[in-house]
Amino acid sequence: MNILSALTETLSDAFAKCGYDASYGVVTISNRPDLCHYQCNGALPAAKAHKKNPLAIAGEAAALLQGDGRFSSVETAPPGFINLRLSDVYLASLAKDMAADERLLLPLMERKTIIVDYGGPNVAKPLHVGHLRSAIIGESLCRLARFLGHKVIGDIHLGDWGLQMGLVIAEMEERGLGADGVTAEDLNEIYPAASAKAKTDAAFAEKAAARTAALQKGDPGARKDWASIMSVSKADLRRSYDILGVSFNCWYGESDADPYVPRVMNILQERGLLRESEGALVVDVALPDDKEPMPPMLVQKTNGADIYGTTDLGTLLQRKELFDPDEAWYVTDNRQAFHFKQVFRCAKLAGLLEKIQCFHFPFGTMNGKDGKPYKTREGGVMRLNDLIDTVVENALRKVNESDIPMTGEEKTEAAYKLGMAALKIGDMQNHRTKDYVFDMDRFLSSEGKTGPYLQYTVVRIRSVLAKAREAGIAAGEILPPETDAERDLLLALPLVSDALLRAFSDKAPSVLCETLFDMAGRFNRFYFEHKILQCPGHALRASRLAMLGLVDRVLTVLLDILSVEIPSHM
RNA sequence: GCUCUCGUAGCUCAGGGGAUAGAGCAUCCGCCUCCUAAGCGGAGGGUCGCACGUUCGAUUCGUGCCGGGAGCGCCA
Numbered sequence A: 001m002n003i004l005s006a007l008t009e010t011l012s013d014a015f016a017k018c019g020y021d022a023s024y025g026v027v028t029i030s031n032r033p034d035l036c037h038y039q040c041n042g043a044l045p046a047a048k049a050h051k052k053n054p055l056a057i058a059g060e061a062a063a064l065l066q067g068d069g070r071f072s073s074v075e076t077a078p079p080g081f082i083n084l085r086l087s088d089v090y091l092a093s094l095a096k097d098m099a100a101d102e103r104l105l106l107p108l109m110e111r112k113t114i115i116v117d118y119g120g121p122n123v124a125k126p127l128h129v130g131h132l133r134s135a136i137i138g139e140s141l142c143r144l145a146r147f148l149g150h151k152v153i154g155d156i157h158l159g160d161w162g163l164q165m166g167l168v169i170a171e172m173e174e175r176g177l178g179a180d181g182v183t184a185e186d187l188n189e190i191y192p193a194a195s196a197k198a199k200t201d202a203a204f205a206e207k208a209a210a211r212t213a214a215l216q217k218g219d220p221g222a223r224k225d226w227a228s229i230m231s232v233s234k235a236d237l238r239r240s241y242d243i244l245g246v247s248f249n250c251w252y253g254e255s256d257a258d259p260y261v262p263r264v265m266n267i268l269q270e271r272g273l274l275r276e277s278e279g280a281l282v283v284d285v286a287l288p289d290d291k292e293p294m295p296p297m298l299v300q301k302t303n304g305a306d307i308y309g310t311t312d313l314g315t316l317l318q319r320k321e322l323f324d325p326d327e328a329w330y331v332t333d334n335r336q337a338f339h340f341k342q343v344f345r346c347a348k349l350a351g352l353l354e355k356i357q358c359f360h361f362p363f364g365t366m367n368g369k370d371g372k373p374y375k376t377r378e379g380g381v382m383r384l385n386d387l388i389d390t391v392v393e394n395a396l397r398k399v400n401e402s403d404i405p406m407t408g409e410e411k412t413e414a415a416y417k418l419g420m421a422a423l424k425i426g427d428m429q430n431h432r433t434k435d436y437v438f439d440m441d442r443f444l445s446s447e448g449k450t451g452p453y454l455q456y457t458v459v460r461i462r463s464v465l466a467k468a469r470e471a472g473i474a475a476g477e478i479l480p481p482e483t484d485a486e487r488d489l490l491l492a493l494p495l496v497s498d499a500l501l502r503a504f505s506d507k508a509p510s511v512l513c514e515t516l517f518d519m520a521g522r523f524n525r526f527y528f529e530h531k532i533l534q535c536p537g538h539a540l541r542a543s544r545l546a547m548l549g550l551v552d553r554v555l556t557v558l559l560d561i562l563s564v565e566i567p568s569h570m
Numbered sequence B: 001g002c003u004c005u006c007g008u009a010g011c012u013c014a015g016g017g018g019a020u021a022g023a024g025c026a027u028c029c030g031c032c033u034c035c036u037a038a039g040c041g042g043a044g045g046g047u048c049g050c051a052c053g054u055u056c057g058a059u060u061c062g063u064g065c066c067g068g069g070a071g072c073g074c075c076a
Helices: A003-017 A043-050 A054-063 A088-099 A130-147 A163-174 A184-200 A202-217 A220-244 A254-270 A308-323 A334-349 A384-400 A408-428 A440-444 A451-470 A484-492 A495-506 A509-529 A538-561
Strands: A027-029 A038-040 A071-077 A081-086 A113-117 A151-155 A274-277 A280-283 A297-300 A327-330 A357-360
Touching (some): A003 A038, A003 A054, A054 A071, A088 A538, A130 A151, A130 A408, A163 A184, A163 A202, A163 A220, A254 A274, A254 A308, A297 A334, A384 A440, A451 A509, A484 A509, A509 A538
Parallel strands (some): A113 A151, A113 A327
Antiparallel strands (some): A027 A038, A038 A081, A071 A081
C-alpha cells in the first residue's frame, strides 16, 4: 500500500480508539521537514468539534503510536500537530518492499476501460505547435492510466471530415490537380492557401462548403480526392508522431463516425430533441440553473452538412459500441471547454451516457516570451516539424560540447532524446490547465528543472551500475541509512506511489515532474557525498548498489510515463 | 456585456484552512589527484494583485474590485 494511506489508516485507528472520528487521522507529507517526515493536523478540527484542547487530543492519539517500530519518533507540537518520523529500519524495509514490487507499492484499483481522445490533428493540414500539448499530455495520461492498471485505448481522432477537407478538394479542383499526384508538401501548402482564399473569395468559400457537403453525402469524385489526401496525409502524420514517441491505439477519424451520425440523428429525433432554427437543426441544452448563456447546440448546418458537435456524438456512439468504455477522456485545449459542455449535455439527453462518463481534460496555451501564443519569428504559425528540428539541432550543439567520447551515431541519438525531453519536460512541468512560456534555451539547459537534467541523473546512475557489472560487483540488501543523504534519498522512494495516484486523480503529469526533480536532486546530493563502488565494506557497497538500481527503476518508470527516453551517454 | 480562467521572489513556476510560503533560472560565494562537474553546497531576494468577509487561524475558502488570457450557433 502507498505510505500515505498506510499512515492515515494508523492515525485514523488511533483517533477512533480515543473516541474521535476516524476521519481526523489524515496524514500528509510534512511541511516542516526539519521537524518531521509526516504530519497529522486532525487534532485541530477534532478539538473544535469536541471543545477540547487540541494538544491534549493530539497527545491521546500519539500515545497509541508509541512503540510502533515504524516510527523513530511520534511527537506533538502546539497548537495540535502530530509529527511523525520514520525509523531507519522501516525506511530500509520500505525500499526493499518497493524493489520487490513491479507496481512500486501502488494499491490495486478497480480496472476501467478508458478511451482517450487526443492528438486531434487535421488531415491535410500540417501539424503546428498547438498539436504538441495534446499529443504529449494525452500520451502521458494514457501511459499513466495503463501503469495504474486500467485498460486504455488511445484514439487520435483525425479531423478528416470537416470544412478543411472541402477547402482542399475545392482548391485542388481549381488548380486542376489530379487526386493521385498530391504529395504531403503540396498539402502543406494547399490548405493555408485555400483557407486564406475562402476568407476573401465568397464564391470559393461557397464551393468549399459545397464540396464538404458533397463529400459527406458520398459524392464519388469528392470521395476519391478525399481518399488520396487521406493516405498521403496519414503517412506524414505517422512520421511526426513517431518522432514524438506518441503512439495511438486507433487512428479513427471523424469520417469513421459518419456512419453513426444518422443513428444519432434518429435518436435525437425520436426523443424529440431536434428543433429547427434559422434553417439549421439544433438541440436545446440549456439547464435552468445555468449562469452563463447556453445557446442550443448546432447539429446540422443550413446546407445540410454535419458539424463537429454532430461528429463528436457519432464518435461517442461508435466508441460505445466498439469498446464499451467506462470513461471517455478528451484532451484538447481549454478553448473547447464550452463545446464539450454542450456535447456532453446533448449526449446525456440522447441517452448515450448511461454507462460512459465523459471528461474534458483541457490544457492551456504554449506562449512565446511575450506572453502571446507561440509564433515563428515572422509571426506565422510554427510548424511542429520545424520546432522539433530546431530543438534537436540545438541539442546536438550541446551534445558536441560533452567531454564524454561518443560515436557520431551516439551523438545523434543523444541529441534527439535530449531535444524531445527538453520539449516534453518543458511542457509538462507546468500544470496542464495553465498557459506556459516556451523558452528553448531554458528547456535545453542542463541546469535547473529540465529534461536533460533528469536524463543526466539517470545516465550517471547507469554508468555506475555498468561499472559494477563489469567488475562483477553484485547488489545486495538495502541497509538502514546512516547518513542524511542516504536517509533523504530513501525517504523520497515511498512518495512515488502517492505521486502516481495524485497525478492520476488530477490528470496532471506535472505532479510526476515534481517527483522526478525531487528524487533526482536527492540522488545527485547522495552521489556527490558518497562513494558507491569504492565505499568501505562489502555490505554497504552492495546496499548502495541496490539503492541505485531501485532509483534507476523508479526514475525510468516515471520518465517512461512522460515518454522521455534516456540516452546511453551524454 | 455575460461566463470561465489566471495574478505567489527580478524571470519561469510549484504549493495550498494551520507551525518559518517553496523550487529552478539569474546575481554573489564555495566544491573535481576520486564512480559522467550537463553535478553539488551556501548567500541575498516575498505586505502570495487590492479590499472586505467567514474562521481560533486565510496566501489558500467566499464576495467585490483591478489587471492578463480565453469562450459566448453554421471553423475544429
